Amino acid sequence: MTVQTMVQTIARTLDQEMARDERVVVLGQDVGKRGGVFLATEKLFDTYGPDRVIDSPLSEAAIIGAALGMAVHGLRPVAEIQFSDYVFPGFDQLVSQVAKLRYRSGGQFEAPLVVRMPAGGGVKGGHHHSQSPEAHFVHTAGLKVVYPSTPSDTRGLLRTAIRDDDPVVFMEPKRLYRAVKEDVPDDPEFALPYAQAAVRREGDDVVLISYGASMAETLKAGDALAEQGVSAHVLDLRSLMPWDTTAVLEAVARIGRVVLVSEAPRTGGFVSEIAATIAEEALDQLLAPPVRVTGFDTPYPYAQDREYLPGPNRILKAVKRVLEY
Amino acid sequence: MIRDSQLFQPFNDEPISLIGETGAWEGPFDLDLDPAALRGMYHDLVVGRLMDERLSRLQRQGKVSFVAPSAGHEGAQVGLAHALERGRDWLFPYYRDTSLLLAFGLPQVEMLAQAMATRADPNRGRQMPSHNGSKDLNIFTIASPIASHVAPAVGAAISMKVQGTGQVAVASFGEGATSEGDFHAALNFAGAQGAPVVFFCENNRYAISVDYNHQTGADSIAAKAHAYGMPGYTVDGMDVLASYYVMREVIERVRNGLGPVLVETLVYRFGPHSSADDDSRYRPREEVEAWKRRDPLLRFRRFLEKQGLWDDAAEAHLRAEVEASLQAATAEAEAAGPIPVEWMFDDVFAQRLPHLEEQRHDLLD
Numbered sequence: 001m002t003v004q005t006m007v008q009t010i011a012r013t014l015d016q017e018m019a020r021d022e023r024v025v026v027l028g029q030d031v032g033k034r035g036g037v038f039l040a041t042e043k044l045f046d047t048y049g050p051d052r053v054i055d056s057p058l059s060e061a062a063i064i065g066a067a068l069g070m071a072v073h074g075l076r077p078v079a080e081i082q083f084s085d086y087v088f089p090g091f092d093q094l095v096s097q098v099a100k101l102r103y104r105s106g107g108q109f110e111a112p113l114v115v116r117m118p119a120g121g122g123v124k125g126g127h128h129h130s131q132s133p134e135a136h137f138v139h140t141a142g143l144k145v146v147y148p149s150t151p152s153d154t155r156g157l158l159r160t161a162i163r164d165d166d167p168v169v170f171m172e173p174k175r176l177y178r179a180v181k182e183d184v185p186d187d188p189e190f191a192l193p194y195a196q197a198a199v200r201r202e203g204d205d206v207v208l209i210s211y212g213a214s215m216a217e218t219l220k221a222g223d224a225l226a227e228q229g230v231s232a233h234v235l236d237l238r239s240l241m242p243w244d245t246t247a248v249l250e251a252v253a254r255i256g257r258v259v260l261v262s263e264a265p266r267t268g269g270f271v272s273e274i275a276a277t278i279a280e281e282a283l284d285q286l287l288a289p290p291v292r293v294t295g296f297d298t299p300y301p302y303a304q305d306r307e308y309l310p311g312p313n314r315i316l317k318a319v320k321r322v323l324e325y
Numbered sequence: 326m327i328r329d330s331q332l333f334q335p336f337n338d339e340p341i342s343l344i345g346e347t348g349a350w351e352g353p354f355d356l357d358l359d360p361a362a363l364r365g366m367y368h369d370l371v372v373g374r375l376m377d378e379r380l381s382r383l384q385r386q387g388k389v390s391f392v393a394p395s396a397g398h399e400g401a402q403v404g405l406a407h408a409l410e411r412g413r414d415w416l417f418p419y420y421r422d423t424s425l426l427l428a429f430g431l432p433q434v435e436m437l438a439q440a441m442a443t444r445a446d447p448n449r450g451r452q453m454p455s456h457n458g459s460k461d462l463n464i465f466t467i468a469s470p471i472a473s474h475v476a477p478a479v480g481a482a483i484s485m486k487v488q489g490t491g492q493v494a495v496a497s498f499g500e501g502a503t504s505e506g507d508f509h510a511a512l513n514f515a516g517a518q519g520a521p522v523v524f525f526c527e528n529n530r531y532a533i534s535v536d537y538n539h540q541t542g543a544d545s546i547a548a549k550a551h552a553y554g555m556p557g558y559t560v561d562g563m564d565v566l567a568s569y570y571v572m573r574e575v576i577e578r579v580r581n582g583l584g585p586v587l588v589e590t591l592v593y594r595f596g597p598h599s600s601a602d603d604d605s606r607y608r609p610r611e612e613v614e615a616w617k618r619r620d621p622l623l624r625f626r627r628f629l630e631k632q633g634l635w636d637d638a639a640e641a642h643l644r645a646e647v648e649a650s651l652q653a654a655t656a657e658a659e660a661a662g663p664i665p666v667e668w669m670f671d672d673v674f675a676q677r678l679p680h681l682e683e684q685r686h687d688l689l690d
């Protein structure tokens with residue numbers, strides 16, 4: 001075990017995977033000497049050189065498209081998009097090419113690549129450094145989507161993503177990059193499966209479900225509820241495609257009250273998918289309608305950076321609503 | 326349609342420069358600017374520099390969350406601003422255009438209010454610092470995604486052409502932006518349409534840490550113009566008069582309906598990419614120091630002194646005057662007060678739709 005922040009874990013996990021498998025290469029803007037603007041690729045350039053740590057021109061279309069070309073030709077690229085907000089110039093490659101290659105080639109070709117991207121707000125970055133675009137990816141058949149919230153999960157899931165034969169969008173909660181340090185397993189084979197939610201707090205009164213960046217606020221709400229004598233069962237989904245329907249439906253069936261938290265905009269957000277699944281599969285076990293606590297349906301604002309986020313107070317209000325229903 | 330212009334030849338190997346490092350006029354034609362115009366350019370260079378320093382200071386004090394330092398880019402930017410017609414032409418700038426915006430008429434208080442997100446920001450605190458814009462001044466509000474404003478500039482120019490307004494649109498951007506597909510799509514459309522637009526590249530040789538040679542295999546950014554059927558010029562961007570005279574000729578040509586032009590100015594950013602960057606990780610200090618010796622303010626000041634238009638007293642007076650004006654603008658921007666939380670829900674659409682009304686209510690409740 002080594003104590004690491006999330007962003008340190010990313011760099012060291014990449015290092016472990018590059019050491020193990022020489023097909024693994026890293027590409028993106030500033031990933032070389034600079035070590036990435038967040039230092040998520042720190043020291044890799046020194047260790048592996050310019051053929052395996054490729055500073056790309058400023059084009060997301062080129063990064064994602066070239067990653068696909070590398071993948072079909074035998075490499076295992078891990079592409080970095082500097083902010084998830086900047087995936088859009090590469091969106092066509094991701095949606096039209098990467099996601100559909102296996103399908104449209106009848107399984108002849110595959111796209112074993114990872115597209116990493118820091119996401120989420122709370123960093124005073126305005127709308128182009130704060131968005132949570134996971135719904136776009138989940139809505140695109142053929143992409144797996146992972147969004148961890150802890151250093152250890154990041155290690156285990158990034159490893160799984162790199163070794164996966166399918167393309168994976170790996171979202172990273174940038175406001176948690178350095179927020180916590182924890183013991184991270186050093187074992188170079190430590191990996192975590194998708195679709196296995198983590199129970200962050202055991203409880204009986206209400207289920208709180210979240211993932212990625214919003215886990216921090218959700219856990220704070222869980223703590224605050226405990227002080228008020230309400231025991232929350234807190235689930236961290238960790239991956240969104242595929243996602244752990246079993247853990248969600250079991251918890252909902254047992255407790256009957258559920259609050260879904262995500263800072264992505266409300267309409268069409270991923271938590272709406274969870275709510276719909278709960279409604280279809282567990283309606284008769286519900287004691288109150290599921291309530292979503294989300295970002296607003298506005299572009300992510302600069303001046304109201306904090307207010308936009310679903311913080312503990314808004315979560316507590318929602319919990320009150322489902323408890324008093 | 327690539328046609329030579331009068332004074333300057335496109336696709337030049339040596340960057341166009343008119344003032345030597347010592348401040349001597351080296352232009353192949355007679356200077357035709359009066360002392361007031363020359364002093365005005367110097368004024369704008371100093372305003373840009375001192376604003377830049379002030380923004381960084383405010384950032385260190387915690388009053389501004391982020392800055393994109395523009396020191397080193399002033400010569401190119403001020404030259405461009407002086408070649409444009411204020412209130413008539415349109416600018417589609419990017420985040421490192423502090424001097425350009427101010428010299429094009431953006432009030433100092435608006436820039437500072439945008440950076441501090443106070444009510445005096447006409448963009449209502451919606452964006453991070455260094456992302457100004459003003460409808461009144463034909464300054465298209467800056468967006469972070471690189472090169473995303475280039476095609477809009479082309480569209481505005483096509484509209485200008487269709488409506489026969491005689492206006493010109495200018496899009497400015499770094500050399501990194503020329504790698505985005507949107508950049509190429511925009512130039513191609515402009516070329517096909519003969520749109521009255523100038524593409525103004527501020528080539529500072531780095532896109533954050535990625536150096537020029539990792540950005541492109543082309544010898545110059547200007548060379549890219551060729552494929553789109555427009556002239557491309559390479560200009561010494563540390564020379565405000567080179568930027569001014571090239572832009573004056575280019576803009577006249579574009580205004581006369583001869584089609585778009587790409588201008589590459591060679592500049593250098595003296596500071597880090599942004600307040601969040603540590604450029605010592607990728608730029609040798611000697612390189613930075615060597616470029617600082619080519620400071621566009623220093624060079625133009627030497628020129629003015631040689632022309633007998635400037636001395637230490639004038640310098641001291643100007644700096645004091647500009648600092649006082651920036652100080653007053655800072656105070657005014659701060660006094661406007663913070664952006665109210667409920668403003669978050671305005672301007673998503675022309676009218677606030679019911680679901681946003683509900684969300685606003687939920688938050689304020």
Ligand SMILES: Cc1ncc(C[n+]2csc(CCOP(=O)(O)OP(=O)(O)O)c2C)c(N)n1
Binds near residue numbers: 029499532
């Ligand atoms: C589409 C997109 N990708 C990535 C970024 C992150 N980013 C911000 S500035 C920058 C470098 C820009 O370099 P350049 O165009 O040369 O302009 P300079 O900053 O050097 O003036 C990058 C990669 C972005 N803003 N937009």
Ligand SMILES: [Mg+2]
Binds near residue numbers: 500530
């Ligand atoms: Mg640059």
